[in-house]
Amino acid sequence: MDLSRTPEEEEFRTRLRTWLAAVLPTLPARPSPDDWPGRRAYDLRWQRMLYDAGYADVHWDASPTVRMIFLEETERAGAPYVGANFVGLLHAGPTIAAEGTADQRARWLPPILRGEQVWCQGFSEPDAGSDLASLRTRARRDGDHYVVTGSKIWTSHAEVADWCELLVRTDPAAPRHRGITWLALPMDAEGVTVRPLRTLAGSAEFAEVFLDEVRVPVANRVGEENDGWRVTMVTLSFERGTAFVGEVVACRRVLGELASAARENGRWDDPVLRRRLGRLDAEFRALWRLTQWNVSEAEANGGVPGVGGSVFKLRYSHARQELYDAAAEVLGPDCLDLDRPWVLDRLSSLSYTIAAGTSQIQRGIVAERILGLPRGR
């Protein structure tokens, strides 16, 4: 058991810190959350800066440890989030890198790395959430095109995306996992309609995407026809492992801020609140160690994240909600004021036990795939 860093890892950290200290003050002010073109431009500009400095492919080629250091240091320094580049860098890009042809890699990967193109994700559907394999968006072959009709939901950045990684059903007669195909859909194609989806936090972070007889070239298919489920599982495995490094760092910072605020407004004198914050500190210390443990496992397994991802996600998504519930206790009546810090974060945190596999789905995965319990229903 070793928590120390190699000289190479230490050197990477030092170089990154130095670079961040130099470039972050040169960034313009962040655009408002509703300014989608502004957000696109800001996030792409940041990706271009990372590219020019040699950090663009840290999510792809670096070791899990280096990726963890990158995410930890950028969060500590207050650098921009991956934002609009998320799907390109963490879903579609790795899929194309692993499963695409040489032509497809040359066509789509460099613009992602250079911060020139935004990707979004068209996986979930109104009737295919946790049960993704039941998706019904239909693609019919017509010569060298697929003709796609259906609808997708929970698509972030759809308003400003150039491409959508799309799962479609190409063989309705096949067993449901075997009739799915992965397509790169140009978002400016005829028949694509984007409708913003307002969340309970009041903002439009997601969109619905409606597809009406949209023609997608067969050349945009990654992997074989009807092999899209396997292709997608390659993608989804990238989401685990280091996915929450920055967030755990951020939560630990918020906890410190809560302690300061509680001392200022006098609530710190309440031992119940104090102990609650102490308990949360233990929780996030442990989650940080669990991250390091999982990264070490991935490192030892040639970069493939282990089964620890579901364990981590279950614990973390709950802890994050507890954190903002504790923030509400610190705020007192101000916890009902949307202009106060943490109030919107508390609302956003409600999605954590739902997104990317609900806690109930995750428990099923842990029970069946890790503990080996019989398949349930």
Next chain:
Amino acid sequence: MRFRLTDDQRALRAGVRDLLERRFGREALRAAVAVPGRLDRALWRTLGEAGFFALRLPEADGGVGLGLPEAVLAFEEAGRALLPGPLVATHLAAGGVPGAARGETVVAAVDGGLVEWLEAADVVHGDASGAVPLRSVDPLTPLHRVPAPGPPDPVAVLLTAAEQLGTAGRVCELAVQHARTREQFGRPVGAFQAVQHLCADLLVRAETARAAVYAAAVTADPADIAAARLLADEAAVRGARDCLQVHGGMGFTWEADVHLHLKRAWVRARRAGGSAEGEELLAAALAR
């Protein structure tokens, strides 16, 4: 990042598990339950010979020369096996009390307003004057109450966390074993989501605590130790409760081992450094 067990650490863990299975298997456990308060001196000497108490003493002083991570692995196994006796107190006394390292002297200590195994011990650390026996809830841990609790020793807090981690891991295994084999409504109860989710939570608590306990063994930082202890207490106590629930009616019997894990977890959770003490320590660190 190499935050995982080394080959040597795996071998050490396997060695301790093997020794305890041979010398303190289920039959020995149930025999010990039948004769409360009796400490098996021969087993204690075997532990001494195996280096359980001298694990962290320098080799020059006749010790094994290993560190806190190895001690944590050994104590995790002890917790898993429900090994009785004042293990933490004797381990901590190995450098100072003659015979403790070799398992010839049994050392008890005042901890959290209680003393475990006072009457079986040769030496007692701390002020045990005025100790009053109580009818211990745990058949494998005789207890005395003492008037003034002393301050916690961080290493004792950590080793307690390691024992709790052993319980947390073991009760998860027991729950899963039962859920796989016990059939109702024509199928194993582990096929029901409600039972699956209890088992999943058992694993999540144990694995989260494991990361915290192992990391605290590496850093030896008092705040990391406090955090590890809070997580491990929770994983052991709630884990044993959920394991009992998964066992259904059998879980409420004397015959099933589940209650022994729960009762021991309760005893350990009362030792100094847990609950409010740990939370206040971490809160104070946050506010600095």
